[in-house]
Amino acid sequence: MINPVWLRTFVALSEMKNFTRTAERLGITQAAVSQQMRQLERQFGKLLIRRGREMQLTPAGVALLQYQQEMETAENRLQMRLTEAEATCGDIGIVSTGSIGLRLYPLLLDLQQQHVGLIIRHRFAPDTEVLEAVLSNHYELGLTSSKPDDPRLHASCFTKEPLELVVPANKTIDSWQDLIQLGFIDHPDGRSMATRLLSRCFPGNPGISSLPVTGFSNQVSLLLEPIARGLGFTVLPHFARISFANQQAIKVMETSVSVVDTLWLIHRQEWPLSSRAENVVSYLRQALHCTVDVPI
Known part of the structure; x- marks a missing residue:
């Protein structure tokens, strides 16, 4: 049976790789850390190798660390079974x-x-x-x-989520030229999403790089604000679009093909x-x- 206090100290030491910092983290003395490691090494052999400031686990140390992780997994499983009735808390x-x-x-x-x-x-x-x-x-x-x-x-x-071509409510897209005139509001996944949808809706188009970029946002919750103000169009997932508060200011263009x-x-x-x-x-x-x- 492995002393759980010693095992906890060993895990902390394997993470901190320093006896002093391990002692501070656990609220014990450095001498206590050293003593507990000696006790473990009497049971399992050499667990740590120190070369100057570097510290490495031996194969036995790796095995002991894996044992601790397996015990933690087993404890999590047990906790789930014991709290099976607590579905709503x-x-x-x-x-x-x-x-x-x-x-x-x-x-x-x-x-x-x-x-x-x-x-x-x-x-x-x-x-x-x-x-x-x-x-x-x-x-x-x-x-x-x-x-x-x-x-x-x-x-x-x-669930399934389609990509949508979103434009200002007072705009209509009939051709690639309409997209050029309106301009593209980019976002972190904007170019890849626009390429996937627009390449199917406008076959033979010169590519997303030919469209002028009129804005960029990395906040998905704010991405449709410039579209609502008439500053451009974008392509984004359905759930992002329906979460936008000002729906009356934007419009989803129906496309001949869909990307889901x-x-x-x-x-x-x-x-x-x-x-x-x-x-x-x-x-x-x-x-x-x-x-x-x-x-x-």
């Missing part, structure tokens, strides 16, 4: 890309108002950060626009969703009238 974390997040966050707040014991944590992030946040267990649920191929993640279709993305719900593969997470997912699917291709 406790903490739930969800991280999503910007467009779907704009639609989901008000719905999540509605749910929290219905269940005062529920604590909602929501974060906006690009796809790569969504994956990392779920893999690192900082958030139980993630929504991303690309299906991950990491075996540690379970992915299921959450799949949004994927992800969580860790190794353990089932908590009852809280299942409740939230069910509520969001119903609120969005989602068509689910693959069950959770």
